Amino acid sequence: MKILVCIKQVPDMESRFRPDASGVWYSEIDMAFRVNEYDEYAIEEAVRLKEKLGGEPELTVLSLGPDRVVEGIKKALAMGCDRGIHVQDSASQLKDPWQIASAIAASARGENYDLIFTGLQSQDRGSAQVGTMVAELLEYSCATTVIGFEYAEGSVTVKRELEGGLRAVVRLKTPALVTCQLGLNQPRYPTLPNIMKAKKKEILTVPVSELLHEEPRTVMAGFYAPAKKGTGVVLEGDVADQVDKLIGILKDKTGLLR
Template structure:
């Protein structure tokens, strides 16, 4: 079985963010970096499947500058067999459609049986890339999975819907799945596996070799939300509170004017 898992390097969400000089993304200086949280669930599920099936080959793919190799090494230490690094120092300027096309261009002739991605990235949060990859490749896909069972090419998953509802979906490989919180518990790489990861193949491919489409959308501006004023606590008897509330509504909205 051939498996592909796609990951992204993102800033630690506890970092102090600043908007960059272009005004369209965050300033990358002085940030701590990590694997996107949702991608950790994707890696863990891909490794579990590899261990279940046995005779499997698991590739981890990441797009970015040389810096992302450190995050890829964690995936290799978790159990991936090889790394495909798409070298792109300007990845933050590309929109989800382009990112998906790059991944699909890499994967199209490699006959992957299953592709795992995170549900979304923690920095951009579009939730589009995985599903777009499936569309480019003509594969069936299921998003936001929180349970996964594989047997003889048949896949049974549960996906999370609004309100805590779970939907059961069955499909056959080849397919693409995007992974959500609660699917599994990602393992911590052991020291021996960290050492082994240093010897695994990590091939860099220039993004120019894979990018075949033009952008369909662009980021106009990135900004921090405006701070809202504090709430107002009303005290007193019920009839007094009602009078106070009506007076406030008159002043703020003119509804009862």
Template sequence: MKILVCIKQVPDMESRFKVAESGTWYDTTDLAWRMNEYDEYAVEQAVRLCEQEKDSDLTVLSIGPDKVKETMKKALAMGCSRGVHIVDHEAYSRQPYQKAAVIAEYARDKGFHIIFTGMQSQDQASAQVGILVAEMLGIPCVSTIVDFAYSDGKIEAKRELEGGMKARVTTTTPAVISCQLGLNTPRYPTLPNIMKAKKKELLAVSFEELLKVDPLQETIEMYIPEKKGGGMILEGEAGELANRLITILQEKTAVLK
């Protein structure tokens, strides 16, 4: 069984962010980097499937500059068989459509039975890439899964819907699966596996070599939202509070005028 898992390197969300001089992205100076949290669940589920299905082969793929290889090494230490680094020093400026097109182009003739992705990235949060990959490859996609089972070419998954509801769906392979938080508990790489990861194959491929589409959109400006004013707490008897509230609303808005 051939499996592909796609990951992204993102800044630690506890970092202090500021807009870069370009005005279209955040300043990456002095940021700490890690694997996108949603992708950790995808890697763990892919590794578990490999452990279930003997003689499986698991490839981890990431798009970005050279520093993403450090994050890829964590996926290799978690249990991925090899890595594919799609080299792109302008990855931050690429739109989801372009990234999905490159992943689909790479995967098209590789015969992957299942492609795992995170539901979304923590920095851009488009939640589009996995679904677009499936569309471009012409295969089913099950998104935002919180439960997963596989047997004899059939996938049974539980999807998280808006409002906290869940839906159980089934599909056959090949398919793309996007993983939601809480799907599993990602493992910590052990020291022996970290050492083994250093010897695993890490293939480099040029982004431009695989890119066959033009961007459909462009980021014009990025800015930090303005802080809103604080709230007001009223104390006293109900009748008095009602009159004070009406007065405040009349002063600040057109309400009741």
């Protein structure tokens, strides 16, 4: 059995985002990076499956991006993955979801993976398209927003979270791809012995030019911060006075209550 986990390295969401010189993405100056949160659920679920099956499956982790994404691959290896694939691309931020999915599918095609795990979406772009596109390109069955996962020989049963608090249970035949959501599991912290073991595991580097021959379907036109809004007003005094002040503000600012 062969399993693939696809991960992305994203900025720490507490970072201060600024447009880069081109104005189409954010500047990486003074940025801290981490593995995308949803992808950590995918790693954990894949490792749990490997452990449940007695360590028999071969578990590969793949990440597309510049050289810094190797740190994310190493974390996945320390969590329990067996080998890594770095699809090297110094301009990954300019690739649209279709191109990224095409590169991943090209790498996976011919490897005969039984299962592919991805995160629901990336925290920086948030398109939630790459996983489903990979499944389509590879002709795999697919389920998204997975918060429950069970494997049986030749099939998987997943619990999906839908809008409005609803849930659905779906059974898929393998080969299959699932996108993982918050609530599926609690990702483990890599232990020091496993971090040391990860240093000896293979990381294969493949230039994206060897995999990708697709033109973009969409192009990023601009990246900018929302316009700053005015500051709030704090009303003080008794409740009755605050109500009178609020009504006066609504009359002056919005023309309401006239």
